[in-house]
Amino acid sequence: MNRPDIISELKKQSTVLWDVIVIGGGATGLGIALDAATRGYKVLLLEQSDFAKGTSSRSTKLVHGGVRYLAQGDLLLVREALRERGLILRNAPHLTLNQEFIIPLYTLWDVVLYFFGLKFYDILAGNLSLGKSYFLSRKKTMTRLPLLVSEGLKGGMVYHDGQFDDARMALALAHSCINKGGTVINYIQVTGLLKNDSGQISGVKAMDKVSGDEFDLKSKLVVNATGVFADEITGMDIPGSKPSLRPSQGVHIVLDKSFMQSSSALMIPKTDDGRVLFAIPWYNEVVVGTTDTPIETVSLEPVALEAEIDFILDTAGKYLVRPPVRKDVLSIFAGLRPLAANPDKSTSTKEVSRRHRITLSPSGLLTIIGGKWTTYRIMAKEVIDKAIRAGFLPKRKCLTSGLKLTSVLVAGSTDRLRIYGEGIFEIEKMIDENPDLGIPISPEFAFTKAEIIWVCRNEMPVMLEDVLARRTRALFLNARASLEIASEVAALMASEMGCDVEWQKKQVESYVKIAGNYI
Numbered sequence: 001m002n003r004p005d006i007i008s009e010l011k012k013q014s015t016v017l018w019d020v021i022v023i024g025g026g027a028t029g030l031g032i033a034l035d036a037a038t039r040g041y042k043v044l045l046l047e048q049s050d051f052a053k054g055t056s057s058r059s060t061k062l063v064h065g066g067v068r069y070l071a072q073g074d075l076l077l078v079r080e081a082l083r084e085r086g087l088i089l090r091n092a093p094h095l096t097l098n099q100e101f102i103i104p105l106y107t108l109w110d111v112v113l114y115f116f117g118l119k120f121y122d123i124l125a126g127n128l129s130l131g132k133s134y135f136l137s138r139k140k141t142m143t144r145l146p147l148l149v150s151e152g153l154k155g156g157m158v159y160h161d162g163q164f165d166d167a168r169m170a171l172a173l174a175h176s177c178i179n180k181g182g183t184v185i186n187y188i189q190v191t192g193l194l195k196n197d198s199g200q201i202s203g204v205k206a207m208d209k210v211s212g213d214e215f216d217l218k219s220k221l222v223v224n225a226t227g228v229f230a231d232e233i234t235g236m237d238i239p240g241s242k243p244s245l246r247p248s249q250g251v252h253i254v255l256d257k258s259f260m261q262s263s264s265a266l267m268i269p270k271t272d273d274g275r276v277l278f279a280i281p282w283y284n285e286v287v288v289g290t291t292d293t294p295i296e297t298v299s300l301e302p303v304a305l306e307a308e309i310d311f312i313l314d315t316a317g318k319y320l321v322r323p324p325v326r327k328d329v330l331s332i333f334a335g336l337r338p339l340a341a342n343p344d345k346s347t348s349t350k351e352v353s354r355r356h357r358i359t360l361s362p363s364g365l366l367t368i369i370g371g372k373w374t375t376y377r378i379m380a381k382e383v384i385d386k387a388i389r390a391g392f393l394p395k396r397k398c399l400t401s402g403l404k405l406t407s408v409l410v411a412g413s414t415d416r417l418r419i420y421g422e423g424i425f426e427i428e429k430m431i432d433e434n435p436d437l438g439i440p441i442s443p444e445f446a447f448t449k450a451e452i453i454w455v456c457r458n459e460m461p462v463m464l465e466d467v468l469a470r471r472t473r474a475l476f477l478n479a480r481a482s483l484e485i486a487s488e489v490a491a492l493m494a495s496e497m498g499c500d501v502e503w504q505k506k507q508v509e510s511y512v513k514i515a516g517n518y519i
Contacts, residue, residue, distance in 0.1 A: 003057055003460040006185050007208065010044075014215065016209050018044045019393060020384075021204055021219040023190050023233055025049075026056035027166070028356075029225035030184070030467050031380035031400075037182030038403060039384065039396040040073060044217065045174075045182065046072065046206055048189040048229075049300055050466045052170035055227050056373065057348045057470050058335025060252065060290055061282050063088045063096060063162030063374050067267070068276050070121055073509060079124045081374045086128025088374065089162050092405040094418040098130045099163040101265045102145055102156045104319065111135065114157045114269070117376035121159060130160035144264045146345040147321045163280060165263075167470035168419050171459055172405040175421070188215075192237045193365070194223065201237065201364045210462060221392040223383060224367040227338040228298040237365045244359075245369055246339045247298055251308040252289030254331040254477055255279075255324050259316075260286050271315050279316060284446075285330060285477050287434055288316050295336065302334040303517045331518045340370030358386055366390075377401070416446055420454065427454050441488065444481035447472045452489060456496035464507035465514055479518035486511050 020036045022029045025047025034344040036043040047053075065082035066074075079431045103118075105111050118133035134157070141156035142148060174184045192205035194216060203218040224233040231243050238328045260266065260279060268277040279288045309332060317323030356371030356379050366387055371379045388395050389435035406421035417424045430450040431438035439449035455461060455471040467489055469475040474482035490504040490511075 001175060001184070001458055001460045003185065003187075003462065006183060006460075007213075010183070010185065010215065014217075016042070016218070018042050018203075018217065020044070020220040020221045020223060020387070021046065021217060022223045022225055023204065023264065024225035024229075025051040025170070025174070025184065025186060025228060026054055026225070026227050027052070027170060027173075027376040028227065028368055028371060028379055029223070029321065030170055030177065031376040032223055032225055032368075032383050033182050033184060034173050034177040034180065034403075035377075035380040035398060035400050037177050037180035040137075040181075041384075041393060041396075043182045044219070045177070045184040045187045045192055046188040046204070047184070048209070048226075050186050050462065050470060051174055051184075051460075052167045052230075052470055054300055055335045055338065056170050057167035057476075058250070058252070058333050059166045060278055060375050061163055061166060061280060061287055062278070063101075063163065063164050065116070065121060065125065065374070066372075067121060067159070067161075067269075070117060070124075070221075074355075075124065078121070080378060081372070082121075082125040083128055084375050084378055085162050086125065086130070087377065087401055088164070088169075089130070090128075091403055092164070092169060092409060094406045094421050095169050095172060096162050096164040098160055099265050100131075100263070101161060101162045101267045101278075102136065102141060102157050103159070103267045103269055104141065104148055104156050105144070105154045106152045108154060110269075111154055111157075118159045125161070130162065133157060133159040145260070145262050145266060147259065147261055148266070149319050149321060158264075162374075163282065164373075165283075165419060165473065167473065169373075169405075171471070174374060174460075176403070176405050182324050186460055186466075189271075190233065190236075193233075194218070201361055204347055221387050222365055222367055223387075225383075227369070228336045230367055230369045231339060234361070234365065234367060237361050237363055244340070244357075244367075247295050248337040248339055249293045249295045249302055249305075249308070249334055250290035250337060251293075251304040251312065251332065251334045252287050253309060253312050253324075253329045254282075254333075255286045255288060255316075255328055256286055256330065257281065259320055259322060259324055259328070266319065268319055271311075273311070274465055277312065277315050279320075283473060285476055288312055288324075292337075298336055301514060301517060301518075302336050303315075304332045304334040308334075330481075331476055333476055333518060338369050356382075358383055360386065364392070366392075380457055417451075420451070421452055423458060427451055430454065442481060442485045444478050445472065445474050445485070447474075449492060452492045452497060453496055464493065464505060464511045466491060469514075475515060475518055477514050481510060483515055486515075 020043040022045040029306035033045040136156040194203040266279040
């Protein structure tokens with residue numbers, strides 16, 4: 001994926017009629033673009049910022065059926081998500097793993113409730129199960145979670161779900177889309193919709209945020225997959241249209257692995273706000289979350305509220321022998337859920353369905369809102385199927401259920417590099433030729449200069465933040481430590497991308513401001 005080359009091709013094809021233009025480069029948009037490309041349609045995806053900049057890089061890092069949704073009685077959603085969970089782990093083995101979770105049980109009623117509930121979870125997973133759930137004695141629970149509060153503990157329930165790197169999954173989708181003939185570009189903002197004499201949408205107006213170049217791009221179909229910004233695009237189509245979203249903020253904190261000292265994840269089934277709380281091993285640290293706070297204003301860089309941080313710390317502290325405090329937090333990240341619901345202040349966001357909604361406007365704008373990472377593929381399928389039924393596209397079969405996102409089955413000599421898929425071989429070759437490129441860039445992070453160079457050549461980073469937040473996960477894992485390597489990474493990027501010293505300075509200044517929200 002080389003951005004200058006793609007932009008050059010886009011300029012050459014300025015009069016081309018695309019089959020599909022997808023607005024939005026998060027999980028949903030990338031999934032739709034990949035689905036369309038595999039069916040043989042000519043597809044273009046435009047992202048106003050970086051791929052997965054928003055919600056899609058700020059998840060709980062789970063590919064899951066949703067134990068909480070099971071408790072709410074939404075069996076169809078759970079069954080669908082469990083099937084998709086199995087497909088994701090099968091199709092993206094380089095970015096996913098089978099994670100063991102333990103629910104600590106402190107009453108006999110909880111033992112009965114979660115035993116039978118999780119057995120039903122197993123049944124719904126069918127032949128795509130990741131492993132059977134079972135009860136653990138008090139002693140064995142403490143062996144696996146040695147820093148769990150033991151007072152009153154009756155035992156634990158073990159179950160399995162998937163874990164993944166959300167931002168790198170988004171990049172894998174982008175790579176796959178391009179490999180299948182699609183075109184995806186970041187930092188291209190849609191500024192308006194084109195309409196023909198009949199008032200039907202015929203394309204988009206767009207601007208390259210790097211160069212300032214403007215484009216009029218023609219298309220048979222335009223898909224609005226912009227998540228929490230969906231109402232902005234809808235407003236371009238129908239000025240004054242009513243909001244279709246009920247945004248909610250979810251916050252996570254990252255702690256040192258010493259707070260858990262376990263390869264098992266902890267699932268706290270009951271919190272004061274009625275949600276569940278997870279503490280999950282991730283890249284040698286622990287991600288703890290999440291919250292569910294209704295918000296009025298959406299932003300590309302949402303900021304955690306102190307009350308949300310305190311809630312997570314207080315809840316985790318009730319279950320961990322060593323209660324975490326504010327100074328222990330390595331990073332804080334907030335994400336916005338694009339919940340498909342009309343504003344209704346009488347309903348808390350935790351009760352709003354996580355199901356997605358697909359709508360087609362009279363002028364032909366196809367919009368999808370809601371959903372979650374785990375079901376991105378089936379959501380994409382439904383969008384393209386709806387476009388076919390509406391007559392925008394010729395009928396062709398969906399091919400993504402068995403589509404592998406990497407051809408690398410064995411991760412090569414360095415298992416950690418498996419996240420780069422086929423790129424592992426190029427990175428290892430660079431290190432073989434220049435061993436200095438294989439030295440970790442910092443004691444706090446495992447990634448190397450070779451990885452930064454490969455990313456610059458293959459993954460379209462434009463900003464320093466793109467590399468530190470999403471190509472690597474430095475910002476999310478340890479915000480302060482990421483600041484210490486910002487200048488060095490900016491220099492590596494500048495050398496590879498042909499940028500000057502002034503660019504480096506501005507990038508570091510911008511990154512320092514962004515990182516402040518994560519500390």
